[in-house]
Amino acid sequence: xxxxxxxxxxxxxxxxxxxxxxxxxVGGFLGTIVGMLPGIGxxxxxxxxxxxxxxxNPTSALILMAAIYYGAMYGGSRSSxxxxxxxxxxxxxxxxxGYPMARNGMAGQALTxxxxxxxxxxxxxxxxxxxxxxxxxEFALKFGPAEYFLLFLFALSATVxxxxxxMVKGFIAMMLGLMLSTVGIDRQTGVHRFTFDIPQxxxxxxxxxxxxxxxxxxxxxxxxxxxxxxxxKNKLGRLWITxxxxxxxxxxxxxxxxxxxxxxxLPGAGGAxxxxxxxxxxxxxxxxxxxxxKGAIEGVAAPExxxxxxxxxxxxxxxxxxxxxxxxxxxxxxxxxxxGIRPGPLLFEHNPDMVWTFINSxxxxxxxxxxxxxxxxxxxxxxxxxxxxxxxxxxxILAFIGTYTLSYSVIDFFILIIFGIIGLLMKLLHFPIAPxxxxxxxxxxxxxxxxxxxxxxxxxxxxxxxxxITVTLCILTIxxxxxxxxxxxxxxLKTHQA
Amino acid sequence: MARLMxxxxxxTLSAVYLILTFGLTRSKVGDPNGPLYFPALIGIxxxxxxxxxxxxxxxxxAEEVTEFKPLRGNVLIxxxxxxxxxxxxxxxxxxLGYLISTILFLGCLLFIVNGPKKWLQNVIIAVIFSFVSxxxxxxxxxxxxx
Amino acid sequence: xxxxSFLFLLTAVLFLAACSSDTPSSDSRSPTDDAGEAFNFxxxxxxxIAPATPGGGWDATARSMQxxxxxxxxxxxxxxxxxxxxxxxxxxxxxxxxxxxGHFIAINSSLVITNHLLGQSELTYxxxxxxxILSTEWISVAVAPDSEFKSGVDIMEKLKADxxxxxxxxxxxLGNNDHLAFVQAAKLYGVDVTQLExxxxxxGGDVVTALLGGHVDVATMSVSEAKEQHLAxxxxxxxxxxxxxxxxxxxxxTWTDQGIDLVFPHWRGVMGPPNMSEEEVAFWDxxxxxxxESEAWKEILKNNEWTPFYKxxxxxxxxxxxxxxxxxxxxxxxxxxx
Numbered sequence: 001x002x003x004x005x006x007x008x009x010x011x012x013x014x015x016x017x018x019x020x021x022x023x024x025x026v027g028g029f030l031g032t033i034v035g036m037l038p039g040i041g042x043x044x045x046x047x048x049x050x051x052x053x054x055x056x057n058p059t060s061a062l063i064l065m066a067a068i069y070y071g072a073m074y075g076g077s078r079s080s081x082x083x084x085x086x087x088x089x090x091x092x093x094x095x096x097x098g099y100p101m102a103r104n105g106m107a108g109q110a111l112t113x114x115x116x117x118x119x120x121x122x123x124x125x126x127x128x129x130x131x132x133x134x135x136x137x138e139f140a141l142k143f144g145p146a147e148y149f150l151l152f153l154f155a156l157s158a159t160v161x162x163x164x165x166x167m168v169k170g171f172i173a174m175m176l177g178l179m180l181s182t183v184g185i186d187r188q189t190g191v192h193r194f195t196f197d198i199p200q201x202x203x204x205x206x207x208x209x210x211x212x213x214x215x216x217x218x219x220x221x222x223x224x225x226x227x228x229x230x231x232x233k234n235k236l237g238r239l240w241i242t243x244x245x246x247x248x249x250x251x252x253x254x255x256x257x258x259x260x261x262x263x264x265x266l267p268g269a270g271g272a273x274x275x276x277x278x279x280x281x282x283x284x285x286x287x288x289x290x291x292x293x294k295g296a297i298e299g300v301a302a303p304e305x306x307x308x309x310x311x312x313x314x315x316x317x318x319x320x321x322x323x324x325x326x327x328x329x330x331x332x333x334x335x336x337x338x339x340g341i342r343p344g345p346l347l348f349e350h351n352p353d354m355v356w357t358f359i360n361s362x363x364x365x366x367x368x369x370x371x372x373x374x375x376x377x378x379x380x381x382x383x384x385x386x387x388x389x390x391x392x393x394x395x396x397i398l399a400f401i402g403t404y405t406l407s408y409s410v411i412d413f414f415i416l417i418i419f420g421i422i423g424l425l426m427k428l429l430h431f432p433i434a435p436x437x438x439x440x441x442x443x444x445x446x447x448x449x450x451x452x453x454x455x456x457x458x459x460x461x462x463x464x465x466x467x468x469i470t471v472t473l474c475i476l477t478i479x480x481x482x483x484x485x486x487x488x489x490x491x492x493l494k495t496h497q498a
Numbered sequence: 499m500a501r502l503m504x505x506x507x508x509x510t511l512s513a514v515y516l517i518l519t520f521g522l523t524r525s526k527v528g529d530p531n532g533p534l535y536f537p538a539l540i541g542i543x544x545x546x547x548x549x550x551x552x553x554x555x556x557x558x559x560a561e562e563v564t565e566f567k568p569l570r571g572n573v574l575i576x577x578x579x580x581x582x583x584x585x586x587x588x589x590x591x592x593x594l595g596y597l598i599s600t601i602l603f604l605g606c607l608l609f610i611v612n613g614p615k616k617w618l619q620n621v622i623i624a625v626i627f628s629f630v631s632x633x634x635x636x637x638x639x640x641x642x643x644x
Numbered sequence: 645x646x647x648x649s650f651l652f653l654l655t656a657v658l659f660l661a662a663c664s665s666d667t668p669s670s671d672s673r674s675p676t677d678d679a680g681e682a683f684n685f686x687x688x689x690x691x692x693i694a695p696a697t698p699g700g701g702w703d704a705t706a707r708s709m710q711x712x713x714x715x716x717x718x719x720x721x722x723x724x725x726x727x728x729x730x731x732x733x734x735x736x737x738x739x740x741x742x743x744x745x746g747h748f749i750a751i752n753s754s755l756v757i758t759n760h761l762l763g764q765s766e767l768t769y770x771x772x773x774x775x776x777i778l779s780t781e782w783i784s785v786a787v788a789p790d791s792e793f794k795s796g797v798d799i800m801e802k803l804k805a806d807x808x809x810x811x812x813x814x815x816x817x818l819g820n821n822d823h824l825a826f827v828q829a830a831k832l833y834g835v836d837v838t839q840l841e842x843x844x845x846x847x848g849g850d851v852v853t854a855l856l857g858g859h860v861d862v863a864t865m866s867v868s869e870a871k872e873q874h875l876a877x878x879x880x881x882x883x884x885x886x887x888x889x890x891x892x893x894x895x896x897x898t899w900t901d902q903g904i905d906l907v908f909p910h911w912r913g914v915m916g917p918p919n920m921s922e923e924e925v926a927f928w929d930x931x932x933x934x935x936x937e938s939e940a941w942k943e944i945l946k947n948n949e950w951t952p953f954y955k956x957x958x959x960x961x962x963x964x965x966x967x968x969x970x971x972x973x974x975x976x977x978x979x980x981x982x
Contacts, residue, residue, distance in 0.1 A: 171547050224573050
């Protein structure tokens with residue numbers, strides 16, 4: 001431990017060098033901005049910066065790219081809360097309660113708590129990184145096809161369970177999402193499925209286009225219904241949170257850090273699943289689940305701390321094994337390789353200074369980011385002052401630009417428009433949107449893992465009983481579906497007895 | 499009977515999807531039916547769910563459908579106009595380039611949504627926003643826009 | 645920046661007006677005006693098409709080229725990288741095909757051959773102007789460190805007895821080089837390759853994790869993806885498809901050393917649109933040759949574990965012809981086409 005402490009201090013002093021501080025600041029700021037914009041996520045931003053990182057010292061490059069990544073986690077929830085238009089999968093859960101809060105005139109507080117939750121998630125995640133990086137990397141290896149399949153199934157069923165009153169509709173939405181995920185080349189066999197000879201469809205429908213369509217575009221259309229909606233008189237309300245709100249959010253923030261962190265460590269899971277599971281868990285633990293979805297502050301706090309912890313966790317497989325856990329870490333890995341750094345089991349031995357500088361830069365970066373984000377709140381809530389008749393057309397344009405940057409093809413515009421319409425219909429008919437989105441995000445990985453499990457195990461029962469992890473996930477999946485019903489059944493029982 | 503439209507739509511959708519699934523090319527390697535399992539499963543589950551949905555709505559068939567109430571008059575026109583403009587934008591985007599097509603699109607959109615009376619405001623916003631966004635995306639972030 | 649690109653545009657317009665025979669030109673003034681010796685190219689922004697999303701080998705190649713061509717002063721014009729992902733290169737190459745002149749070039753690899761052979765595309769390299777092969781990676785076969793297999797031949801021996809006895813991990817699709825290299829080695833050893841059980845992962849990284857976690861028995865992937873793990877003793881490389889032992893991995897035998905006559909390059913190259921003029925081809929030949937000679941390029945190759953594999957435009961055409969014959973046979977052997 002003594003040596004580690006020495007590395008830690010060296011890392012800290014090198015992270016505090018002015019040049020590295022500058023990169024953290026630049027990265028965090030850029031990340032916050034790209035996180036807010038629909039479609040243009042950290043992966044795109046980092047890819048654009050690759051030619052700039054060429055001449056840089058690899059440590060500074062890593063610091064810069066990482067800051068963009070976790071900065072985007074901060075930024076992502078901003079547009080979710082203010083406009084109900086998440087820019088990325090991990091920001092979806094923030095719309096559930098963040099947007100209702102904003103509608104109730106508590107935009108400032110929602111933004112504040114999400115920044116605080118992000119900060120705590122980021123800092124605790126970094127500490128988790130220091131203590132647990134290696135054992136967790138070993139743990140992640142235990143996840144084979146059967147484990148991943150069931151993890152995705154659990155995440156989906158947990159999301160559907162959120163729509164307790166519309167369970168059938170929730171499942172239908174999930175099935176639609178899974179259906180969409182089967183479009184494209186089947187990886188196991190190379191067979192083209194449902195592509196109708198359009199080459200752009202062969203790699204599947206990008207889930208980000210679906211997100212932008214069913215959230216941003218349909219939100220624009222949906223708002224036409226009441227364009228002259230007059231804002232609450234108390235408008236933005238106070239910016240800072242009350243003691244009461246902090247009390248409500250405190251535990252949700254802390255207990256969701258480990259969840260997000262663990263899921264982040266698993267390559268292929270990521271922030272969307274982490275934040276969604278945290279949100280469901282909070283709701284199921286809550287004594288008043290009916291407040292969720294109507295502007296419960298803990299419903300903003302929980303997913304935000306979780307997805308920030310996940311973004312730190314995602315660096316563990318990348319740095320310790322050279323395995324990127326997400327699209328963004330894949331781009332970072334590529335950039336590091338070009339600079340002559342090859343992350344892997346030897347990185348900690350060969351470049352301890354780099355690793356420790358990086359870790360410390362995350363601590364510094366999170367402090368920067370909470371300051372930036374809290375300072376920005378006053379500016380951001382001003383967006384709500386824009387007359388909706390001007391604001392919504394502008395959002396539509398941003399949705400189109402964001403979509404274009406995904407694969408530089410106007411074919412995606414058609415998909416975007418179609419999903420805008422689908423999203424609008426779903427809103428009108430009270431179909432929950434989250435199961436659809438999550439299914440599109442995890443669907444194809446879920447199928448691939450299912451198919452690999454079929455090769456690896458003899459039958460479906462063998463898959464379910466493959467390991468203690470699969471058994472646990474099975475139980476959790478079943479629980480997530482029946483728990484809400486059990487709860488209301490118990491409540492009924494109590495009221496009848498009383 | 500409008501209430502039954504959605505369930506019937508989903509039943510049709512799952513049926514079509516299943517038919518397409520069984521029409522997929524078989525794999526030349528490994529299990530020839532491999533690519534079919536998952537879609538078939540989805541199709542069947544969706545079919546079952548849609549039938550349940552149908553039954554649920556059937557029970558409520560006497561109730562009036564209120565979901566589409568808000569889509570009346572002006573609102574419907576606005577939505578359809580926006581969608582048509584978006585389609586047009588899609589078609590001309592690569593031909594006219596980002597700057598021109600966006601100015602036109604945003605201009606028309608604002609004209610419809612914000613009202614023709616504020617034409618000056620509309621024109622100014624359309625031009626400035628298009629230019630600023632073009633500059634920041636294409637030049638500062640060097641994202642290649644047409 | 646903007647002023648500069650405006651100027652480029654202006655000169656480009658003038659130049660096109662002057663040179664293009666289709667354009668009725670009243671203003672026929674060549675920009676340099678020295679007829680004969682001055683072939684003026686490039687006259688506008690150069691576009692390098694990476695037919696994939698950022699993060700992979702194609703994107704890395706394109707962005708390295710962008711960097712070096714600019715830094716070494718080989719091209720004065722602005723160079724941009726355009727990502728056109730989709731269909732295993734199909735989308736990007738279709739885009740290239742619609743272009744008229746040598747200001748547009750795209751990265752390619754054996755997929756430009758195999759997509760067509762697998763029935764996934766109409767395009768072949770013959771629809772384009774091949775300009776160069778730039779680099780290659782080598783493909784390795786790895787197992788867990790405590791595996792019963794000591795060499796590639798041990799694996800093949802087991803598969804010969806029962807082709808379904810091992811689960812083999814490969815990424816990201818069937819019919820790609822990692823897959824076909826293994827198939828060819830197995831074929832040469834007399835294994836019934838149509839019976840092999842492959843598990844297909846999304847990326848090389850996932851293949852490594854699957855092997856480390858013991859979820860598969862054998863993995864085939866590029867050397868760069870396995871090297872660090874091999875050096876750390878987390879997995880064991882047992883064969884490499886290169887012509888000579890790879891630097892830093894002298895302990896791993898090539899397939900040829902093990903008695904299987906297989907050298908399998910996973911190359912990347914560059915091509916231009918159809919109907920490029922001879923002068924344009926000559927320009928790129930010269931420029932790309934200089935690029936591959938530069939220190940910066942060598943540095944990038946070394947960092948990525950890529951091996952120099954430069955071929956000029958005419959060599960490239962011959963090479964692609966030979967590769968097509970080879971892949972045709974391989975894909976039939978693997979049972980991916982009939």
